[in-house]
Amino acid sequence: MQISVNGKIHNVDAGEETPLLWVLRDHLGLTGTKYGCGIGACGSCTVLLEDEPVRACLTLLGEVENKKITTIEGISPESNHPVQQAWEELQVPQCGYCQSGQIISAVALLSETDEPTDEDIDEMMSGILCRCGTYPRIREAIKLAARKISEQRINQ
Amino acid sequence: MRSFSPDRRKFLKLSMAAAGSSLILGISWSCTQDTPSNTDNQSDNFSPNAWLRLDPDGSITVIVAESEMGQGPYTLMPMMVAEELEVEWDRIKVEHASLDPVYGYQLTGGSGSIRKGWSTLREAGAVAKELLLGAGALALSVPVIECTARLGKVVHNPSGREVAYNELTDIAAKQPIPGTAQLKEPNEFTIIGQPVPRLDVPEKINGKARFGIDTKLPGMLYATITHCPVFGGKPKSIDASEAKSIKGVKDVFPIDEGVVVVASDTWTAFKAKEVLSIDWEYGNKTRISTESIINQLKARPLEEAQTAWEEGDVETVLSGSNAAVTAEYIQPFQAHVPLEPMNCTAHFKGDGRLEVWAPTQSPSSAYDTAKAIVQSKIERGLKKVQKKLLGIHDDSIDVHTTLLGGGFGRRLKQDYVSEVVQVAQRYEQPVQLVWTREEDVQHDHYHPLTLHKMRGATDENGMLIAWEHIIHGLKVNASGAATLLYDIPNTRVLVQDIGAIVPWGPWRSVAPHYNIFAVEHFFDELARAGNNDPLELRLKLLRDHPRLSKVLEIAADKAKWEARPNGAISYGAAVLSEWGSNVAQIVELAETDNKYFQVKKVTCVIDCGIVINPDIVKQQMEGSIIFGLSAATKSKITINNGRVDQSNYHNYPILGIHETPEIEVIIVNNEEEPGGIGEPGVPPLAPALANAFLSATGKPIRELPINIESG
């Protein structure tokens, strides 16, 4: 089966019922997308499917054929997406394990909303768990990234 | 600056000519401990466990033996070296130490990394600087006394001529360890005390960071395990026919801890695990339940309790008082649930060597575990294994520590190492073992259930005159409860321990977590009974602990305790003095309608002595408060029929961003020895919250977690 991840086409030899999470990790070696729960309860495995955030542990290979998939490895060429910049500036990660899911979800949120409110942030991010407790910084970093994106727009 | 004489047994310097003359410095901190050292036999005593490498290309690498699980050692340890070495922070790189006896016993826990490294790492930087100064003076043919080290260069002050460190590594490596070196005074620090960015952040925002579960090796097989649902049970018989019919499943077999599936990828192994049909020998723990444990704790005769602390005559005062107050608190089992599930990778190589890649808090203990398995298999005479392992000798086991996706004490246990080694010894290829989240929740080593029985009395002025705290639980101790910090004339703390009848493990903040809850909530119950403001009474009874009362005063000031609104928002405070640090937290609880409460804000003040990196202290406080709030309001492990009821984040929930209150952290800066920061922020949260509820509803909390919807 053929899938498109981060702009590259891959041939995958796995059953249609295989969750995208394990296709990415074990078949394509894209280990940035993480396994945390396998039941859609932690958000660590979040990726973009046609620019929409989905839980890769619940998304089956058969559902993603010929669709555009973006993982943490593919959101910017030099780790310089405004969300990544904000994450670095505000020193969000601790252990870092949940951060791919957090960053991908933040990217999705900011592609929908220019100026996310606290409620918007809660709605998009509440299912992405962080045992290290980086939430206060995630909230601030999303707001900072929103400002960066609007500045970029003005400058263009 | 102050001079010190480097202990020559503590430092080892090497020149690596082959690598282009790097200067390598080994440092031992075993000599900094109060153990008698045998000066006649210096080489035996030498046990360096941190290394500093200056390469000719100008990079400076600090090799850190502490596990990075989010708490910051990959940044904090290098900061201490860089400070004394006089180099720009952006030239510092970090590398994880490999497992080697020369590093001593490698274990990260107990909020101990900074406290362990504080003197030694700075001394290492200072000695390296001294060596470079000597080398610079030689290179410039000037007296060393006329030279200063500055921003990675040796500068000859009178002439202004200078030479960079990286041009000096060769000469420096040939210098003897200096007789004296200089350490900076705190007011001279330029790196320590600064919020320098963490060295591990760049790779943690682009998916490049490699955790244990991300280990990929050529030809690697993937395994998973199912443990007996009842603690301590073993497989009797296995029907694996359905599992083995799944494409990609290689094998199914029992090991000591459970039944293993080996497959071509993780998902295939997980799928096969689900269709195994196993007949278990449940063993003798099938009757254990949360209820039976609580009954057992309650039924234990007091005569069997151990006295941890006693002063004055509690019994007489309590029996003579008509204002005695009693309380019982129950706190549940808790699981660690780090986001990265348990996993480990191992490879028995053709030459008999065993390599292990482990996200572990203790590579040394991982090594011991692996070695014990290897040896016991040889002793049991398993022929095939024996043949493969005959070549095994001590240094033929190598443990690589990866990044850890959270630790919280869980990764001090090495069960996943033991399991993967048993599996890997059957294969030529490397094997990665990954537990499902369900196995993680149901086969953790739990923070113990505890029951606290409290008795206390006040005099006619509401002053506390008697205090008794009996701690009941599984493998419990009195840390955080004894010595009681409050100035009360008659006090007694007893420990009633029934041992680890369910798997026990250290969980972020360990005993102070359960004890501080009981101490601090009961304090408020007594204060109310005596019509005292709990904050004022605390300050009065903490007179002899100036650092602790100071953090409480600052917290009260920042949270505007005096001016707190009546009614709509209730305040609760709690304090802790452990791990060399002092913390006060004040919780603001809002009642949004008749029944519903919301934690609005937590104000946290910490005095952890000299601050290495204030931003990492702040991170640890934020994370600790959120960790504490999960346990205080959401999560609990319960047991029935010898099994854990919960299985994943849906029924063992932890806090989400939408439930996280505003958190304000204030750091008190002083020049005391540095204290720990990974754990002290956790324990005060639950009692501060319970005290806010007590103030809101007039009702004390008897059991955790608190039902936030109604108190």
Ligand code: FES
């Ligand atoms: S692994 Fe997919 S949501 Fe947890």
Ligand code: FES
């Ligand atoms: S940073 Fe550790 S789980 Fe989020």
